[in-house]
Amino acid sequence: MSDQSFALTDMFRAGLPDPAPRFDGLPKYNFVYGHNDPSQVPAEALAEAAATVLRDNGRLLGMYNLGQAPQGHDRLRAFIAAKLARRSGITCSADDVLVTSGSLQAMDLVNNLLVAAGDTVILEEFTYGGAISKVQKLGARVIGAPLHDGGIRIDALRTILEDLKRQGVRPKYIYTIPTVQNPTGSILDLDRRHQLIALAREFGVPIFEDECYADLVWAGARPPALYALDPSRVIHIGSFSKSLAPALRVGYIVADWQVLSRILATKTDAGSGALEQMVVAEYVERNFDRHVSVLTGALRGKLDVLVDALGQEFGTSAELFVPQGGIFLWLRLPDHVDVRRFAQAALAGGLAFNPGPDWACDGEAAKSHIRLCFALPTVETIRQGVAELARVCFEHTGVPEHGVNRRRG
């Protein structure tokens, strides 16, 4: 490190977030972020794929976007269109696909297309924390649509839309994760998908569909994507972060050219990383379905361990929202427990979890909730981490008083 610190910090613009802390390593019991299972990354096959594409076409890296369209690598976009047809019921072509640097850039681009300060957006009451913070940063008003076990509640959404209409407000979008909802893990059934589309039509509100976990469904099949039901009212995003590897920053937007051409004009990054796109294209063309099938099996095995461990440690104190796919589990502790009271203490002891309020439009409504990502830790670490969670939770809240076989305190 240099011995002189920056002398002109008074020039920083107003309104910056707090400084990032120094990185201190990953926590021992790591149940946060969307890490995947490192043992499931197909390292050898990716090595072969990378060597092949670089030997065959490495010279193309000398040109921005490989000399291809700024929407992304041709082969990858063709694969994404084919995958979406096969797995999500979507009819589209490579021309309807824009490759992004992860689905976070996709979210930024969609927000930048639609949302200005003072606008209103509808999110699911419990949803991806980044989706909330991104629109809040833009100065938009966030309304949380209630969920039930099967996803977004259509009746409650109608009430919200009617109320807003009476106020003269047309929301910029309804952001939904219909297939493996984050954090509840639910899958919206086909009937409700049709009802959701009908509401979007009736009220003239775009749907912003996030399918980033949709390839990891225990049952294999799932209902068609909302985009499949009405491409004229839906902007669809997805990612290879969960199905392949999160450190590969490869996501995508699927939408009509009227949408993509406007988004593309604001994507001033000279293209997303082309080597990652080339390698992913080469790998997934031959291996995607088989890989996802194996990965899903492994994740489901870890979920079973997590559910068992939570039962052992928390007994009936924890209500589990057992997911229908994906990498996380949402749970609810008794109403008098505020998980924020022990999140810092847990972290000091090496245990990281997502407190419910970070994943909720109204933090108070999720104060007793926790999101646990189970893809990264080994089954042994999952068991130890859940024991540690029960210990620190009991220490600060008196819950769980007892697990299945024993009494605390």
Next chain:
Amino acid sequence: MSDQSFALTDMFRAGLPDPAPRFDGLPKYNFVYGHNDPSQVPAEALAEAAATVLRDNGRLLGMYNLGQAPQGHDRLRAFIAAKLARRSGITCSADDVLVTSGSLQAMDLVNNLLVAAGDTVILEEFTYGGAISKVQKLGARVIGAPLHDGGIRIDALRTILEDLKRQGVRPKYIYTIPTVQNPTGSILDLDRRHQLIALAREFGVPIFEDECYADLVWAGARPPALYALDPSRVIHIGSFSKSLAPALRVGYIVADWQVLSRILATKTDAGSGALEQMVVAEYVERNFDRHVSVLTGALRGKLDVLVDALGQEFGTSAELFVPQGGIFLWLRLPDHVDVRRFAQAALAGGLAFNPGPDWACDGEAAKSHIRLCFALPTVETIRQGVAELARVCFEHTGVPEHGVNRRRG
């Protein structure tokens, strides 16, 4: 493509740029963007590097940022620090380096740290077009500092800073490309670098130093970076786009932790592409200096062809700013020539160049200028493209009336 176009375009926010056009292939005579020479991309060595890192550490891709600090891959940051010590005279550690998705993300992050609407920034009068458009988009006021053959004019810069001070304005930064200036290709000498730093100290203005071409200097050595002279007042950015391959989106910011910690808090992309970082790290550790030496030789050879062809076709009508490194040449036609008058016609004929006004704070002042990137086209295409440039330019402006050996018209 889907058969239904997007029905809710009325929901797009106000102030979006015009839609992007459909991609129509690269122009035949392509003198634009920062493409590199595809024949110089070390495809085979990158294939070996990729296979090695994926076999050894591919599993780490299962974790965001490879489970490392969000500043980027440890090995790459250590290499960047070592490279900067060796080539740019900078003393820093990996802790002072933040890896970005190309230097364009680096620019966005630095702008977001410092610039708000209504702020004033100082750029070089002729400079990278993206640097201008990015601050204009933020609503900042742009002031162009005059250049001469050796880079930014210190006397003129002092006058600007004094004028602004009288108005009570402290600019948010002086953006400069001191080593292979874009577009003039000049290198600021050491005396002027010290004078520039002295002005930054006197007026309390940060310097935003862009060194993205600095590894491609004909002479090999160059003066130390501004950051080397005063890390407390300089934010430094660089890239592997020009020294390795532009479709690899790997850039970096070098700055004190007081700067990086604030920038990092706004870098909400879950990290830049890790595979590209791993592959670049593995490759450059063993090959960087040798590769850059070979690449620079090849580029200089292309420049010689370009200079010769321009002499043949334009004779004394074109004043050439022969660069001291890099991938582009800046030229000036007689004052009565407005290159904007034939840029579209040229493009229709397959010839793309950067009109001077796109690379100038005051477009009118560069209306007779052209930037030609010479890295991508072959020497044959360079010669043909320059002939086409002379033809279309003559057709629309009467210039060049004659080249060295012949008369037109």
